[in-house]
Amino acid sequence: MDLTVIGYWGAYPDKNEATSGYLLEHKGSKILLDCGSGVLSKLQNYTTLEELDAVVITHLHADHMADVYSLEFATLISMQLGRRLKPLEVYVYYKDSNRLDFSYPQYVNVHQVTPQSVVTIGELTLEFSENIHEVPCCAVKVTSGEGKSLVYSGDTGYCQKIIDFSWGVDVLVLESSFYSWQKELNQGHLTAGEAGQIAAIAQPGRLILTHLPHYGDHQQLVLEASVHYNGEIQLAYCGMRLTI
Numbered sequence: 001m002d003l004t005v006i007g008y009w010g011a012y013p014d015k016n017e018a019t020s021g022y023l024l025e026h027k028g029s030k031i032l033l034d035c036g037s038g039v040l041s042k043l044q045n046y047t048t049l050e051e052l053d054a055v056v057i058t059h060l061h062a063d064h065m066a067d068v069y070s071l072e073f074a075t076l077i078s079m080q081l082g083r084r085l086k087p088l089e090v091y092v093y094y095k096d097s098n099r100l101d102f103s104y105p106q107y108v109n110v111h112q113v114t115p116q117s118v119v120t121i122g123e124l125t126l127e128f129s130e131n132i133h134e135v136p137c138c139a140v141k142v143t144s145g146e147g148k149s150l151v152y153s154g155d156t157g158y159c160q161k162i163i164d165f166s167w168g169v170d171v172l173v174l175e176s177s178f179y180s181w182q183k184e185l186n187q188g189h190l191t192a193g194e195a196g197q198i199a200a201i202a203q204p205g206r207l208i209l210t211h212l213p214h215y216g217d218h219q220q221l222v223l224e225a226s227v228h229y230n231g232e233i234q235l236a237y238c239g240m241r242l243t244i
């Protein structure tokens, strides 16, 4: 499967950039993991919107889902023009009344996912794990028919579940919202050091740090993670592509 990073900023998009968005492609299937602010514009450098089969929303924070409402309108228009033949499948992790509120539900099939859900899209299998965050939030594991696997963390504080869920995956796309000196700032996010600690136990083939802060030197995040994890560490960037 092929991964393209569409956006990697936490909180809000930097100039001409995007917040969380990751395109996965495998044998004609196209899945977008998160659809934060700025993602829809950047995404069209890599695929037409009509070709998207599904979107997974890890949680209902704007930097992970703001553009999904614009994607709903794009789907409506492309279906009315006959360019798209089927509604968009939207998989979203939420609890209780906290949910997506689409205006044209005939163009978007919304599925609530839980840690028990197993979703198949083409030859890709998706599984979910609950994180520690301010609002209900999941990590997503995608496994190809060939047995290759990726975990995208969404947003999470340090917890055993994300370690167990990520164990031995080929690629771990892990949030790294804070520098280590900010450790006590927010329980629902990781410092780079904590990201390194998770990777040190989970032992992914490759670690990609994402959901990055708007200040400081991002190379410092790599250094802080590498104190704990001695495998390959890369910073996410818009247009980063890798084949898994």
Ligand SMILES: Nc1ccn([C@@H]2O[C@@H]3COP(=O)(O)O[C@H]3[C@H]2O)c(=O)n1
Pocket: 010, 011, 061, 062, 063, 064, 134, 155, 177, 185, 186
């Ligand atoms: N103390 C805080 C709290 C939050 N944040 C950022 O704001 C974002 C809100 O949505 P999120 O997806 O939880 O990610 C948060 C941090 O990037 C931050 O940078 N510092």
